[in-house]
Amino acid sequence: QVQLVESGGGLVQPGGSLRLTCTASGRIFTDNTMGWYRQAPGKQRELVADITPFGTTSYVAAVKGRFTISTDRAKNTTYLQMNRLKPEDTAVYYCNTAGSPRIVIASWGQGTQVTVSS
Numbered sequence: 001q002v003q004l005v006e007s008g009g010g011l012v013q014p015g016g017s018l019r020l021t022c023t024a025s026g027r028i029f030t031d032n033t034m035g036w037y038r039q040a041p042g043k044q045r046e047l048v049a050d051i052t053p054f055g056t057t058s059y060v061a062a063v064k065g066r067f068t069i070s071t072d073r074a075k076n077t078t079y080l081q082m083n084r085l086k087p088e089d090t091a092v093y094y095c096n097t098a099g100s101p102r103i104v105i106a107s108w109g110q111g112t113q114v115t116v117s118s
Contacts, residue, residue: 023075
């Protein structure tokens, strides 16, 4: 029953920035590790960043130092600040629960397209 809505994507030049927003219809950010995923054309969906209910963050090496995940638990919202974007960051970005094993609470949303190109 939890719905996830991603927004904030767009077309940017290499080196540019975007801030993605994920809003949930239920209180899942308070009690669960949340993550941002991305899926590039011809590639599998991959986790790029996550944040625990305590605020501990993790990033894949490809985005570490450039992306920052944060939450506003009162608003059931998670953000992904993306700086110094590269063409290889081009993908559809999704939010959802994260972890191993991942606790499935919500289905995948439609995602938001990020395109990095000159």
